[in-house]
Amino acid sequence: MTKGTVAIVGAGLVGCVAALAFEKKGYKVLLFESRPDCRSPDQIAKYSFRSINLAVSARGIETLRFIDDKLAEKVLANVLPMHARMVHDLKGNQVSQDYGLNGEAINSIDRAYLNRLLLDEVDIKNNIKTYYNHKLVASDFEAEGGRVMLTFEHEGKPIIFEVDSLVGADGAYSTTRKHLQRNVRMNFSQDYIDHAYLELYIPPNPASVSNEDKWSISPNHLHIWPRHAFMLIALANLDGSFTSTMFAPWKCFEELDSDDKIIGFFEQNFPDALKLMGKDTILNSFHQNPRGSLVSTKCNPYNLAGKCIIIGDAAHSMVPFYGQGMNCGFEDVRVLINILEKNEFNIQQTYDEYSMTRNKDLLSIIDLSMNNYTEMRHSVVSNTYLLRKKIDGILARVFKNKWLPLYTMVSFRPDIMYSEAVRRETRQKAIVRSIVNLVQNSAIIGLVLIASRLTRSTIISKFLS
Ligand code: FAD
Known part of the structure; x- marks a missing residue:
């Protein structure tokens, strides 16, 4: 006997973790994703040229353990611990600043690898059924029998599902949130910062002769090139490369409108990073990769009775400077399920309590993330x-x-x-x-x-x- 059917919209990092957690507590889960399965060969081929990583830390790991110790171990077997940040000055000097007091580390992990691993885990659960290429387009929270009726677009046609409850984990531009807003007096604010980001790439060490020296700089640091108005960061990948990200005002990116200006900018501001990346790699990244905007979203409440709730970026996107967006989204799941158990699986009581108690924590981390940008690009020196x-x-x-x-x-x-x-x-x-x-x-x-x-x-x- 299941405890009811929960639809989770979004099979990103948070949606997968939510699916595993609800399944573990005895629910039947339908997991919907608007995109194709990211493990399919064409999707792997499409994204194989880019390795994008993020930092998973204690809150994220605690949630993975809460679901299954073995899952947490699988994730941790494929991370590179970063015990400190490495600050690079203009002359190429590097200074290490420890993160913790006792050698604690945050961990660099390949985002696509993590998402695939979570989907593999989802696949082995009999009570989770996943639907790819299903985009949520309409939600009726007043369907017959107190149920929730969801309409998805699939191969150009509408397809309808009825469930007991809807969990929106569909990211910063959440459709679920929009549907919720039509039914709930939700306070909502969205702030774009005037800075954008661009992903860059540091290839593996070309002079490498062994597994140990495949990275050109320390793999166990989060590297930062703070330049006050803008900055560069880099996190190591297991193959010896680094994913680097440049954060700068939109205007700065717009002014770099020729190859000469781009290279000149790196010669002036990041000479050692220029050597590590190589001119061609930098230019390729500038030509091929999009500039991403950085947005903070605050809202409250997060639910409509026991019928719908939003979690992860759908409820609280934040700028990435504390490395907490996903970690906080994972924590949402752990907090929600703990309240559910405490309330003996009364979903309405649980969602109401979550909205009431979780808001102050989410507002705190959104603001901390914003403040940490100044710390990383400016204060650290x-x-x-x-x-x-x-x-x-x-x-x-x-x-x-x-x-x-x-x-x-x-x-x-x-x-x-x-x-x-x-x-x-x-x-x-x-x-x-x-x-x-x-x-x-x-x-x-x-x-x-x-x-x-x-x-x-x-x-x-x-x-x-
Ligand atoms: P998403 O990852 O956005 O997933 C949402 C999913 O929903 C997607 O798969 C999407 O296709 C699907 N979807 C959307 N609309 C629909 C629909 N209508 N129907 C069906 N499916 C839909 N966080 C960290 O913890 N550590 C870091 O180091 C870190 N670094 C970051 C660096 C950068 C540059 C950025 C931009 C973010 C970083 N983050 C980091 C934040 C992290 O990426 C997000 O917090 C996290 O991805 C949120 O996961 P999510 O599952 O809530 O949303």
Whole structure:
């Protein structure tokens, strides 16, 4: 006996995880995807020239474990742990900044590989049936018998399904959300930032002679080239290559309108990355890859009674600078299913409670992600920022669990909800700021008094060494 039929729209990363979680709890799941199966040979051939990765961290892994330990192990067997960020300056110097206090890591994984792995997992579940090339076009939440009637477009024709509940995991431009908005007084806002992104590529080390040296730079770092108004990042792939992404204002991309300007821009701003990528690879990426926009979406509530709920990017797309979009979407599933169990599978009560309690956490991570852009492209090279980080780390070591750096709470502590992390950070930040002011003021007074010729950075290192 199943507990009812749930339709999940979107077989992306979050939709697949939601399908596995509902199935595990005894529901019959119909999983709909507007695109073809990404494992089909023509789809693999179509995307084989690009390897796009993302960072999976503790919240994502915790959810995979919640579904099945073996699934989490399969995912972790194909990641490259990144224990620190590597900051590249204009001269090509590299400085490593640890992410965690105890060697914790976020993990680079191939996005397509992860999606295929999750679909393979979905395939072996008898109670999940997947429909590709089925695009949700209409939802009737008042169908007979209290059911939900969904219309999909399939090979140019409408096709109708009736289910007990609809879970929208159909991404940032969610159709489910639009349907929900017609039936619910939903507060909604969407903010585009004035920056775009472009995917670039660093090939495997051409001089490689063994498996160990196939990467030209460290595979266990998230590489950043912060240049204040714009930046470049790179995450390693298992084959020795790196997926790199350039983030910059739209205007900056528009001005790079010739090959000479593109190469000139890299010579001036990212000379070491230019060497790693090669001119032809850079130009190919600029010519072939689209510029992506970056959008934050906030809304509430996320549900219509027990009939429909949205999760993942459909409910909260965020700019990618905290590496939390997917991790947070996975966490949505774990939080939702925990509430469902607590409410003894009363779906309406569960969706209502989820909407009420989850909103503050989602707003927190959306805002944190936005703020982290400034940190990554600008602050990471400022002396004050480095001093704050150092003090933050010292206090965390002294006070153990009572003091945790924000990055640790967000990326490595799934037991601390996002809003709680922000609450704790607000208090900690005020304390760190006072200490920094004290250190800087004493340094200035010290400088005047002893008329020393020490530079500011040596003072800082003296204080903290
Ligand atoms: P999606 O991945 O968008 O999947 C939605 C699915 O729904 C798609 O398959 C789509 O085809 C399908 N669909 C859409 N409409 C319909 C319809 N009408 N009918 C049927 N199916 C439909 N997150 C991290 O956690 N770590 C990172 O390091 C990270 N890096 C990122 C880097 C960049 C440059 C960007 C842009 C994002 C990054 N993210 C990262 C965010 C992450 O990609 C998203 O949060 C995640 O993909 C959201 O998954 P989702 O399943 O909710 O939505």
